[in-house]
Amino acid sequence: MQGRISNIQRFSLDDGPGIRTTVFFSGCHLRCAWCHNPECIPAGPVLYFRAEKCTYCGKCQQVCPAGVHVVSDEEHLIQRQYCQACQACGACTAACPTGALQLRGRQIEEEELFSELKKDRAFYDHSGGGVTFSGGEPLLQKDFLTRMLQKCRQEKIATAVDTAGCVPYETLKDVLPWTDLFLYDIKALSSELHLRATGQNNQLILENLPKLLSDGAKVRVRMPVIQEYNATQQEICALGKYLAALPPVELELLPYHGYGEGKYRALGQQMELLHAPSEAFMTWAKETLRHQGIAVIDNESVKKDPKRKGEL
């Protein structure tokens, strides 16, 4: 069986416990304004251009059947206005000698993927880590995902599925027996805000989580916190209220980061200018949620001991 993935990242430390290998699946039906994996949104291959590696050799221009590349001595334009014309045929990426042009979102055989996932098994064992299937939305490739989860289970590799939960419950239920941990994203409680921020309604997401919990899944809820969208008292309180009514579940708040910026550039897209909430807001949010009995995971930077002010 084949699946479509964008990337495999080893030594991944922020997608579940321990040292992990994260597989980024291609394809997502949400359009979150703050997405830091925009190359995972398309369900098919996408042309990815890292300008800093380009030597302007022009080989891509010679082989492109659609005239997407225009290369001069010191400039490489990718005619994004014609990007409908780019079929992601891969001719340019094969010709590119520097790796500046790549296709993201390749088909991969289950065996090939699994052999990559097994490589860091000793690190998983020593750290309590494992494999995380992320994306994109991995549940959009449910059959392939299930296959990979089953293989991991067979080899006793712990798994996590990082999902937005915006799928019919049956889909979640099908992978549940093979999944050790769900990283379950909730982006907003207000349906209006959710629609504006992600292009999708949150009803399914909010309905699925209680079912998943009552079916015995181990879940870690994650909420990205973005100044311009959901960093409001209203949202945090609503989240607390929502979670407090459910069986106990751990929660991780993820302040916004702009690491995806280079990816947007590589895709020829603009990234919306967004910000992380203030530290004070994050502290307040955590305290508030804890007051409501929510187990908020603490993974903030270790604060330097103030008495250790260096001087020579």
Added chain:
Amino acid sequence: MPADRASMSPAIQAIFDHRYDHFDREEIPKRDESFYEAFQEHPEEKKILQFAWGFHRALEKKKIWIGEEDLLAGFSYRYTYEATMPIRMGADFDPKYRPSSSGLYHQEADDAIQALRLDPAGKEGKMLHCFADGVTNWVYKHWESGHILPGYERLLYRGFGGLQAEGQAALATAAGDEVDTIRALLICNEAATKYIKRYEELAKTRMAEAKPEHRAALSRMAAALHQIASGPARTFFEAVQLLWLTHEMLFVESYPASFSFGRIDQYLYPYYAADVAAGRMTKQEAGDIVDALWIKFGTTLHTYQNITLGGYDEEKGKTACNDVTLLALESSRKFAFEQPQVCFRYHSDLPEEVWKACLDLLETGTGFPAFFGDKICAENKMRLGIPREDARNFGLIGCVEMGIPGKEYGKTEVLRINWASPLERMLQCATPQGPSFPLQEEKDISSITSFDRWLDWYRQELLFTSRIAVDSINLLDQALVDCYPTPFLSVLMEGCYAKGKDVTAGGTIYNQTGISACGMANVVDSLMAIKTLVFDRKEYTLEEMAAACAADFDGQEELLQKIRQQCPHFGNDEDEVDELMAQLIAWYADFVDQLENPRGGKYQLGLYSVEDHAYMGQHTGALPDGKRAGEALANGLSPVQGRDHKGPTAVIDSVVKTDLRPAANGMVLDLKFSPSFLEKPTHRHAIKAMLDTYFALGGVELQMNIVDRDTLLDAQAHPERHEDLVVRVSGFSALFVTLMKTTQDEIIARTEYGDL
């Protein structure tokens, strides 16, 4: 990172602030003058006695100093000479002349030819000069440095008086040459006692003049000096004091670049525990004593003063870490000095507070501690026939070399082989100038039709290159054996009194020779590039590859990019290239296993490079792995800088495919992390799991640079702003601004792992 003055006690702050006050460059040449005078006064004596009198005189005349605020007595210089073996002694003795540190390699060859009565035009005579050419051109690195773990621990328990009694007993039954050797050792032994007594007198004088608040410390100092002049140490303070003064005296005798301390937390702990239990000392007071010692380390400017901490106690079935381990880690964090170099014997189930102290030290960015697999390092020494009991007590010497304290003279830095050089010379066969250093066989490279043949030829030439060096080193070892005896060091080494032999002549128990390799990753990456582009894909011929290297890839951007992007590189957990590395090292280790030296010892393989990967890289042209002329080679067994792109677990997986058990002379794997990386608790936990995994998989050493690229670039541009920036090079740490540019560039080019 600047020192954390705020966490020093007021007493330590005072010492810290005045630490450079009495540094006096004019004192430095006086050591050589003393030796010179002694040689003139004893013209008829044997060399070892001349040296003993030289040492005696130098200690008598050496400036000593105790500041009013000092807790510990001691005052040391970095002397200007570097190696241990000036050859031509006697009437024409030139104290400034030192071979193999000042580029006088041909002189050294001539001296050896004379000493061994070889025919200069004969096979061995020619070989010695060929070797000297190779050293001059960085085919080899040859450094006649002792690099040793003196028997500090034994000294603490016996005192100089106890050692002297041992010498006198040996003298009673000695015969022939042994008599003079033992006499020489006894002269040094006594000189040490006298030297400590000089300090005792000075301490008393200081005490009489001192302000009331300083008198207690000076009184303790004077009493301790009185005791340790010939008696054993009885308290923690006496032990530290004896340790330091002995260290200081060793540097007066010779400068082998590294006098390392071994397991300082282990041999000091019994004193610590007894003092604390008896209420003689608080933990805070012990901390100040350790701090005072650290300031001495950091102020002398001696290089490679390596200390070993941690380890696992097999007998007790638990960690050997103790309060002194923690105090040492904390002192290193506080000062963030380049010295002492901190090595940590890592084992799983480390106590949480010890791991936290290690992380806090790592965060200074000094590259300390470097981590060593507690079990495998001992096993590597056992492979050489060293009994378990001794092997389990290993300490680290210099950079990363495992040695047995007080029992091993390992010459760990005497020879390093540039692995890239034979490959470069094979390609040079296709150029009009031909190879820059002899090959066993020059070939028309167009006649080579398969990768296996190319690889066989490379092995043949690497062996040929290595044999020239090993045979030369063994001749030099015989020729120079009594040229620069070190009788005082011999006093401290087990076996020398008993055998009546100087340590340089094989007087101690274990007498190895180090042979280290450099540029391994460049070689396997280059071989893979040749295999891929020339033999598999047939896109280039060997001549084209040779021409591209000769032209330093000028106008060959496409080839360069294909090499970098499309050929396998060591460090990405790709089996073919990693297994090539494993095979080459296993095959080379078999060769090293067969080698013996004339001192009754074996050769031991090292896979670390000090700073030589930069020097050797500077003198190595472009290589098929995409290295440009003048760029550094890979650091130790680390991947080529910037060629690994799958993160640290992939690097580790690559490295541990090689059987590292033969690496009894040490190895280096360097990983670089951005400073923000260590801030998250999950990341701190992951680093520990990473170390657990690495050592469980057979790793020997792992070191981490916690520094970001911008800081390093800024330090290159504005050295004056970063005078205290310490970074890990290869197996040692150094002030970044003092490193040569090639080395700085090499560190900047290493792949940095950050928040992904």
